[in-house]
Amino acid sequence: MYRFLLTPRWWGINVFVLLAIPFCVFMGSWQLSRFEARVQDHRSATEQASSGASEPARPLAELLPVDKSTSGRRATATGRYGEQFLVPDRELGDKHGFYVLTLLRTDSGKALPVVRGWLPGQADPAKAPAAPSGEVTVTGALQASETPGDNGVTAQGGLPSGQTAAISAASLVNLVPYRVYDAWVTLDKGDSGMKAVPATAPDDTGLDLKAFQNLGYTGEWFVFAGFVVFMWFRLLRREVEFLRDAALGLVPDEESVSSPSGV
Template sequence: TPRWWGINVFVLLAIPFCVFMGSWQLSRFEDRVQDHRSATEQTAAGRKEAARPLSELLPVDKSTSGRRATVSGRYGKQLLVPGRELDGHGGYYVLTLLRTDGGKALPVVRGWLPGGADPAKAPAPPTGEVTVTGALQASETPGDNGVSAQGGLPAGQTAAISSASLVNLVPYRLYDAWITLDRGDSGMTAVPATAPANTGLDLKAFQNLGYTGEWFVFAGFVVFMWFRLLRREVEFQRDAALGLVPDEADEADEADEADEENIASPSGV
């Protein structure tokens, strides 16, 4: 029948579509797992390799993030980055802008301190020309690695380490990258390099895995509903063959008789 032609066409289109979408979400999850593994291996390898000049590693991407870079300059304005955990303890980063000979400033995380962000406890940066060596990192954005959105912070603090967040806080042109020192400066704890954004097994990765399950469940539901409709159709045809289903003419006659009775006895008695 035309009705069943439509049902069958819908089922034949819906099942491959659900399977395709589920497979695509699964491939996204597998890509994130592979990116996480590669980023972890790259970060570990980056700690062992010789440092290279900063200019050779820019711009920062997945292949250069975590690599050791070296750059010279003079320290300038200092900021604090609150709400940063290290080894399960709350604290903050001490971020100092390194003004290079090229005219730009590079954000340098000199170390981590426990507790609330306190400018009085943050060690002052060294004076004069310095050469720093550390892991190169891409600019952060809100949502990456637990980074909160900028807003409502006291003067001298920033939520994210990025040129977009720092451009209104410092009077320098900025590199779109930052460095975390191999060794913490002035007794501070060194901040380890992190994997690039969107390469970790975060909530987004497990959302892809959840969507995979949902699409395959949808495919199973389509098959279940098709069998249920088919079963009802078979039962209806069987009842009709046994005369258990009244035809439309009989139903019309019964309706007419009921109307005549209501007219003859308006009170319904």
């Protein structure tokens, strides 16, 4: 009854099934491992961001460039405050407000963006306290430059003078006549009565859309593997039924030359 499995047509079908199933299982397992890696990155980054406050501060130069291992670490830098900008549409807890961002001119010739604190309401220069004068030393959590789309950051266009949408060298270099570090610091304690902005996990370490895409692809690949098995059994069943009907003389002569599997 099952001798047809040794025909060239069924050899091709069987080889395809034997190759397709392991491939689908491998791809599904790989996507699952990517999701688990993102979960682990998120857990590690969150722990690092929360534990960074208890670690001793290190000089800024020792922590650059910012990566997953240095993001959230406490950094210290010395300089003089310069231009000040407001970063609108930033939430702290469940309240809407804005950051007060001041550039710290260092001896290296570059300026370090420093988030001195957060204030509620619409971004208003009159509400933002002036930065301290003279030489100051700041200490806070080191953060990587933002890009539009990260953490709700919007594009730069349409903002009034004195405001910036993203805290990044790419955005600030167009607003000041000197170089800016490709990183920023949020102070441990808010300056001049402002609320401190907590450190956040670095990009590509959160349970974002990409992470859940990996989880979705995992399910898709395992479904594909199940579909291949289902179709193989369906073709096998149709072939067996066709041969049984042919043996009983229930198949018209003109149909007996071809198989119901469609190949």
